[in-house]
Amino acid sequence: MLVKTAPGNRIALVDGVRTPWAKAGTVLKDLDAVTLARHAMRALLDRGGVDVELIDEVIFGCVGQPVDAQNIARVAAIMTGIPQRVPAMTVHRNCASGFESITTAAERILSGRGEVYLVGGTESMSNYPLMYPQSAIEWFSEVARAKGLWAKIRAYLRIPPSTLIAMLTKPRIGVMLGLTDYSCATSMGMTAERLAVEFGISRREQDEFALESHRRAVASAARITSEITPVAFSPYKEFIATDNGPRANQTMEALASLKPYFDRSAGTVTVGNACPITDGACALLVTTEARAKAEGWKVKGYLRSYAYAGLDPERMGLGPVFATAKALAGLSLGDIDLIELNEAFAAQVLACERAFASKIFAQRELGRTISIGEVDRAKLNVNGGAIALGHPVGATGARLVTTLLDELARRNAKFGLATLCIGGGQGGALVIERE
């Protein structure tokens, strides 16, 4: 769906900057999602020499919002030194939360509510909580209710043995719960397994795709430093400046040796051909073409069109196909110079490729007469994707757009497509144009 703007006043994506992406539990584990967001926001503002007084609103995506930082966009804005009078809101569309921050800003601009929006996404999957089982919570509240020291001690001692055992052995794992669909009780991994079966995608094909993702990410590491701001934190012994997911020494043998993770008996999806859980944040500046010109900001790209689409939650991995069909808005897939399609799972990306190219799929599921088109691997995720880099769910959408903007400029290309699948059965797609 086209973004309808006045001539010469398109929605401008000025610039995007992100922290390095780090596998959860590694180098960025000590930074919470607020601090990650703050680093990205500050780097973006410093780099562009943007006066914080000009910002109309902060809109940030985050999927697993920390309980101690509700409306994390506001908290991060304050910690970044954005003036207190500037409002801030957090948006949530699962893996597309980063997209949502951009498109919400665009809609705000189009409805005349403001002109300068600091947007993006942040996620610290290292800091997702473990939770006590419900029985333990009930016991804790009984202890809390008891009045007086003796009553408290007695309440403490009244813990049922089964609750005690459950507390120690069955914590509810935030990451696992978050990556499981409520409505169909299916984990994201199982939705990928399902697509592998439906589209006949072999284990070998998935592993080959994963290997290529690592190869491309390693090869592009030096090039994509333009989108990364180095991060340092107490005790300030080093800067974290590169993504730590890509493996230079990844091999087919190593990938083949991994056991299926989700469907342990008959599955093909492994931790090697799926994206790892990750920490990171990414920030972008969204404004209008005219305002950017007036402020002297160099614009990297414009939002031409975008769409979100819904589908069967158990096939959520096909989301990009449904969303792209709506988002192309007059363009053909062949017009697109670069595609960033998020690699939640290799199986899911490969399934999308087949669905994009399939006339039958287009007729049966998209209500089109012809297929969307063949995906050219030379245009797809040229700098590697989430299988190598990682997928901090709330931030990935912002990263896809940031990477796309920089790569379009490097190639002096015109159109770019950023698209991803969304847990819960949705897809999102943005078309970016340059010049």
Add this chain to the structure above:
Amino acid sequence: MNKNTPEAPVYWRSEMNEDIAILIFDCPGKKQNVLSTDAMVQLDQLLDQIPRDASGVVIASGKETSFVAGADISEIAGITTPEIARYKAHQGQAVFNKLASLPMPTVAAINGFCLGGGCELALACTYRVAGLDAKTLMGLPETKLGILPGFGGTQRLPKIVGIRKALELILSGRLVDARGAFRMRLVDRVCSPLLVLQEAIEILRRRPAPARPRFGLIERIIESSFFRSKLLGKALEEAEKKAKGFYPAIPAVIDVFRRTLDLPATDGNVSAEGLKIEADAFAKLVLTDVSENLRFLFFLDDDQKKYAPYKSAPANVRSAAVLGAGVMGGGIAWAFSSKEMPVRVKDIRAEALLSALSKADEVYRGDVKRRKATEIAAKRGMSRISVGLDYAGFRRADMVVEAVLERMEVKKHVLAEVESEVRVETVIATNTSGLSIDEMATVLKRPEKFGGLHFFNPVHRMPLVEIIRGKATSDQTVATLFAVARSLGKTPILVKDSPGFLVNRILIPYMLEAARMYEEGIAIGAIDRVARTFGMPMGPFELADEVGIDVGLHVAEHLERSFGSRMAVPEILRTLVHTGLLGKKSGSGFYIHAKNGDKDRPRLNPAVPRPSSAAQQETGEDGGNTHDIENRLFLTMLLEAGRCLEDGIVDRGEDIEIGMIYGTGFPPHRGGLLRWGSRIGYQNLIKRAAPLRERFGDRYVVPEVFKMLYSENGG
């Protein structure tokens, strides 16, 4: 009201709220209420006029930000004999006793400053009610002026908050906010500042038992007379750790407590004998040189806050950038961030950026540990510092502080570069410790936006900033630099562009003289001891080790080139630098510095080459003549200060006093360097300098300026 003196200004007005008398203190034409003699006399008369059937009395203030800021310190200058001092104290004590002896309950309604005599006034009331306002601060800071509370404060405070707290408050002079005051029950009640008067009236109507701290068993034992001498001894020891015996008020307070704590109350809840002892102690202290010096500094400090050697309004500085991430750069970045200003730091080396960050982080961690900052305040502070290898963020900066290597070529290069990276209105300042501002300005397109802003190391502890006006520096730039320095909580002085500026130019000759004495065979330890006994926070060799001997040498050589033989650098300094003995940072210099948390005083470093003349002596260590050492160290300082005045380095002698005290830790109890000299007097100065001049030549010539400065004191 005061019919007998109709022309005197009216300080107090009274009104009745039903059966409650409200006395409102409102010094005419002033922002703060101050208890002058006239105000005390009027209060005394007013107390006599309170109707005997009134059910209570409220003491309130007509000012928004002060209850009573204290006694009138300027009146103390009129006290010339112990008799007058004792009389003044007795007079004040009598008025407050009259208040405390009223048949009806009384209450102080406190909003804003409640200090010194004002606090003693509140203590004389039955109750105290304080407003929860940032401006509400209570305390007895008299010891900071070298005296003690003389209007009954030493007698009433321990009865209200307990002995331990009372000692702590009086000895430290610490101020507490309303919440803190309520926690120790210094006040009976806290409430919204808008409700203070209402609450005060309320408390008079209900008449609860006055609030006293609830002591547990341990506190009760500590406060008991059995442990009295132990408690007093411990308090003295703690206080002297800071005061180091230079402040007679400290032992005097302990002595008053020791002699009066067990005296039974006679009148107005206190003992008449106790009040007499307090007044005697006050009389003794108020006439000491130390007290006079400290009061001199108090006014100096007050004036300095208003000192504005410029006419323009300063530019608004909302964000800053620092160029060069060394120790100074890191400290300056911390200073901006701690005052809620975003700051961007640039260096050409990533390791330097990390060290600047960790330097700032270290200061914040320390503050959190000492409870001077909260965890989240430290986190927010660090979040204001961003770093990079490029000029990103400099366009946002309203002000840039350059703190790169102390080399003219390097400074010129980066200054020219940074000027093209900032907005035209951005002020650029250099943190040079002595290089020429005017020469640096030659490479700039906008020299009017450029000046010197010299911080001292360590930035978070040193309160002084030298602001250097170059030939082209505009009036507005000077105004902006003053405003920035003040907003960072620093005390600025204005200095002319001349090698070493003010503080280093006076301090370096002192350190050189120390090194020369060592070369002559006097022991390092002896020289440092004399300096510390004089009151310096550390001796010249300890200081050299602290700042880095190479850093000191670099500055000294620059001064030698500019001023010639009187700043000749002794060989020993070069020898140490060449052998890598750089001071604390290299582990050893004149002393050996233990690394891992060893708290012992550093040991003398045997690797420091023995002076040849000393080798001829039996021990090789000469204790020297204490008087001679003191003379040479501090006359050298004083004479250079005189030359600075003659050269017009600063416009006012006050700047030298402020500069030396805040920039080098020159002992405040001496009232300043020039003031120390004035106590010697001109004739004595000549007499003392003459033999030194004979031995060492022209560096002991007494500048003419002292003749005029000190003539009236000439002895």
